[in-house]
Amino acid sequence: MKYKDGVVFWGKVSYNGTFHLVELKEEMQYAAREMDQISREETNNEIIIVSAIEGKHSPTSKHPEGLAIDVRSWIYRDAEKQVLLRRWNMKLNPDWDYDTRKGKKNYDIILENPGEKNEHFHIEYDPR
Numbered sequence: 001m002k003y004k005d006g007v008v009f010w011g012k013v014s015y016n017g018t019f020h021l022v023e024l025k026e027e028m029q030y031a032a033r034e035m036d037q038i039s040r041e042e043t044n045n046e047i048i049i050v051s052a053i054e055g056k057h058s059p060t061s062k063h064p065e066g067l068a069i070d071v072r073s074w075i076y077r078d079a080e081k082q083v084l085l086r087r088w089n090m091k092l093n094p095d096w097d098y099d100t101r102k103g104k105k106n107y108d109i110i111l112e113n114p115g116e117k118n119e120h121f122h123i124e125y126d127p128r
């Protein structure tokens with residue numbers, strides 16, 4: 001597992017007009033470990049975390065709560081991205097069916113802005 005320079009896993013984050021002491025939650029640390037393992041098996045690449053608790057995100061973002069990470073996607077070929085989305089979902093959402101999108105879901109695992117310059121994987125813990 002690698003990290004882009006500047007990625008923050010623990011510290012004070014400003015949101016909703018005040019500072020909060022935040023750390024990347026165990027649920028996300030677990031997800032990152034499992035995703036890294038699968039990425040190395042499928043592509044020989046370690047995952048590269050490009051954002052954790054820091055950075056500019058949408059107002060409803062889970063990043064400032066320590067419940068989301070972004071992972072670099074351009075290091076993978078398109079077919080690899082699809083394989084990773086499937087395998088990461090199967091591992092982290094064992095009670096959710098990737099094809100029918102039915103069942104209980106723990107994590108949202110999304111390729112954001114596919115094909116664009118700011119494309120990345122966004123993974124957040126949001127059980128429902």
Ligand SMILES: [Zn+2]
Nearest residue numbers: 068069070122
């Ligand atoms: Zn994100």
